[in-house]
Amino acid sequence: MSDIRQLYQRIIVDHANHPHHYGELQSANFTKTYRNPDCGDTITVFATIVDDEIVDISFTGNGCIISQASASMLTDLLIGQTIDVADDTIRNFQYLIMGQPVNDSELGDSVAFSTLSEFPTRVRCGALAWHTMAAILNDWRAGNG
Amino acid sequence: MTKYDQLAYLDNAATTPMPDSVLQVIDNYYQTQKVNVHRGMYRLANEVTQQYEHVRQQVAQFINAPNASDIVFTSGATDALNLVAFGYGTTHLHADDEIIISVMEHHANLVPWQQVAAMTGSKLRVVDITPDGQIDMVALQKLLNKHTKIVSLTLVSNVLGTYTDMKPIAEAAHKVGAVLMVDAAQAVAQMAIDVQAMGTDFLAFSGHKMFGPTGIGVLYGRTDLLADMTPTRFGGEMIDQVTQQTATFQPAPLKFEAGTPNIAGVLGLGAAIDYILQIGYPKISQIDHELVDYLMKGLSQITAVTIYGSPLATAHRAVVSFNVGKVHAHDVATILDAAGVAVRAGHHCAEPLMTFLGTESVVRVSVSFENKLSEIDQLLTGIQQVKELLHE
Numbered sequence: 001m002s003d004i005r006q007l008y009q010r011i012i013v014d015h016a017n018h019p020h021h022y023g024e025l026q027s028a029n030f031t032k033t034y035r036n037p038d039c040g041d042t043i044t045v046f047a048t049i050v051d052d053e054i055v056d057i058s059f060t061g062n063g064c065i066i067s068q069a070s071a072s073m074l075t076d077l078l079i080g081q082t083i084d085v086a087d088d089t090i091r092n093f094q095y096l097i098m099g100q101p102v103n104d105s106e107l108g109d110s111v112a113f114s115t116l117s118e119f120p121t122r123v124r125c126g127a128l129a130w131h132t133m134a135a136i137l138n139d140w141r142a143g144n145g
Numbered sequence: 146m147t148k149y150d151q152l153a154y155l156d157n158a159a160t161t162p163m164p165d166s167v168l169q170v171i172d173n174y175y176q177t178q179k180v181n182v183h184r185g186m187y188r189l190a191n192e193v194t195q196q197y198e199h200v201r202q203q204v205a206q207f208i209n210a211p212n213a214s215d216i217v218f219t220s221g222a223t224d225a226l227n228l229v230a231f232g233y234g235t236t237h238l239h240a241d242d243e244i245i246i247s248v249m250e251h252h253a254n255l256v257p258w259q260q261v262a263a264m265t266g267s268k269l270r271v272v273d274i275t276p277d278g279q280i281d282m283v284a285l286q287k288l289l290n291k292h293t294k295i296v297s298l299t300l301v302s303n304v305l306g307t308y309t310d311m312k313p314i315a316e317a318a319h320k321v322g323a324v325l326m327v328d329a330a331q332a333v334a335q336m337a338i339d340v341q342a343m344g345t346d347f348l349a350f351s352g353h354k355m356f357g358p359t360g361i362g363v364l365y366g367r368t369d370l371l372a373d374m375t376p377t378r379f380g381g382e383m384i385d386q387v388t389q390q391t392a393t394f395q396p397a398p399l400k401f402e403a404g405t406p407n408i409a410g411v412l413g414l415g416a417a418i419d420y421i422l423q424i425g426y427p428k429i430s431q432i433d434h435e436l437v438d439y440l441m442k443g444l445s446q447i448t449a450v451t452i453y454g455s456p457l458a459t460a461h462r463a464v465v466s467f468n469v470g471k472v473h474a475h476d477v478a479t480i481l482d483a484a485g486v487a488v489r490a491g492h493h494c495a496e497p498l499m500t501f502l503g504t505e506s507v508v509r510v511s512v513s514f515e516n517k518l519s520e521i522d523q524l525l526t527g528i529q530q531v532k533e534l535l536h537e
Contacts, residue, residue, distance in 0.1 A: 004483035008534045040505050064473035
């Protein structure tokens with residue numbers, strides 16, 4: 001197992017303690033809540049999507065450092081992206097936390113989760129916000145298919 | 146004895162390790178005796194049936210049940226609670242009847258009652274606990290009334306470690322014509338149980354929380370109540386006579402044991418009872434108490450640690466739950482795991498209790514007399530590391 005300090009490195013703890021884009025988004029036209037039944041961690045993602053651009057994202061929720069930090073990083077990465085780029089980033093992040101080789105140049109702060117796969121009981125925490133966002137993109141596709 | 150490789154195992158409330166004597170009995174059954182019970186004409190089948198039924202007598206003695214036939218083998222405490230909910234509750238509860246449980250029940254003693262209440266139109270009443278984690282007896286007295294038909298409570302909380310004296314509750318329940326069901330899953334490894342002294346009508350526990358194997362548990366039921374209960378599972382072994390269209394059933398307990406039972410589990414449970422009795426509850430509770438006392442002293446010296454339930458070590462039967470500042474319990478458990486300490490973190494199948502305590506999750510340490518003080522030290526060091534890493 002990797003050193004525990006790799007999992008709880010400063011940047012992850014900082015994101016969890018001071019999350020970016022936390023709160024409800026008034027302009028949101030997409031909202032989704034996911035809950036991890038194992039631990040009760042809950043994330044609600046709000047997104048404003050205009051044409052195929054994600055204009056704004058915010059989140060609310062509570063849970064562990066991993067789930068909250070990961071949600072905060074997601075908002076930083078995906079605001080202002082097109083749906084296609086967001087799809088790609090989400091896929092890359094999922095590869096990253098499963099320990100698979102990945103082009104991490106587009107993953108920003110979230111590369112800090114590169115050792116998460118070595119803590120298998122926590123991978124779901126890291127993935128929660130990203131699954132929620134992926135579901136929002138599916139909803140968008142369903143409405144624009 | 147089960148050996149946890151390089152791990153201070155402090156999750157005994159989830160399941161306990163198994164001693165060699167239990168492992169040997171199970172191994173011996175599968176290696177040399179694997180025959181079915183209650184049906185073979187050959188001697189070995191008869192021998193194993195006698196061993197199986199001997200454990201039923203052993204269990205009856207262990208909890209001071211009047212008769213061996215008051216003991217039903219189930220797959221665990223959850224199964225036993227479900228059997229009472231669906232075998233007794235569905236036929237004895239009517240619209241406007243009431244079931245009382247407490248806010249600190251495990252989901253196994255909550256969700257079956259929710260289902261039965263919905264099926265029968267009866268109401269589920271939930272009694273609160275006091276700030277130190279005891280059943281609020283005044284509130285319970287107020288809830289009891291002529292509509293109350295079932296009171297179902299935990300003997301020891303799996304989160305707070307609180308022990309509840311059931312005798313006065315049994316008396317109060319009987320006074321209004323209700324029956325008492327006791328969930329002893331968490332209690333059975335800590336204290337001697339006497340169903341007659343307690344005055345309970347039903348009692349459930351699991352083998353795997355008392356140094357036995359998983360997949361085996363016990364329902365004790367008062368003779369007349371078991372006779373009055375409907376089986377919830379049907380099939381071989383539980384029948385008396387079967388025609389194409391009809392069937393009559395065996396008397397209790399066999400009418401509740403459809404199909405081939407968990408024979409190795411029953412034999413293992415018997416060996417686990419022998420193991421506990423050989424060590425003796427006085428010694429077990431003395432060691433448990435020393436460990437809890439040491440743990441609580443250590444925890445109370447760490448600023449930022451909040452202990453749930455009573456501040457007194459004597460009020461915690463082998464179980465202590467806490468949080469470290471605002472750190473999520475899962476983060477604490479992951480860091481402790483890296484420090485070689487296994488604890489449980491989460492809602493502990495007791496979400497209403499978490500809500501009552503004003504949190505989403507807690508870290509739970511649960512000891513057994515097999516633990517050492519050095520393992521508690523390892524835990525306390527791990528908690529210091531949580532504080533350092535997460536700046537709490």
